[in-house]
Amino acid sequence: MKASELRQLSDEELRKKELELREDLFKLHFQHKIRSLENPAxxxxxxxxxxxxxxxxxxxxQA
Incomplete structure (x- = not known):
């Protein structure tokens, strides 16, 4: 996701997006420990x- 797209989101939407990304990262880390990922990048x-x-x-x- 590009920063320009993120700048159009509200504060609340950004926090939700961060939570979603953290959940995805956790799941991928867990999968990576069990087996190799198709796309480790x-x-x-x-x-x-x-x-x-x-x-x-x-x-x-800051704005």
Whole structure:
């Protein structure tokens, strides 16, 4: 997800998005421990998306 798309979301929507991403990351970590993933790069993508959400939340808080 691009930062420009995230900037269009409200504060509440961003927090929901972060929770969804954290749940996805947890599930993927768990699956990765049990067996190999089809797309292990997805772990990295989700971590970066969480960081983007945090960045946008910080920007909105400072504005």
């Amino acid at each position: 997805r772990l990295r993508e989700i971590r970066k998306d969480i960081a983007r959400v945090h960045t946008v939340l910080t920007e909105q808080a």
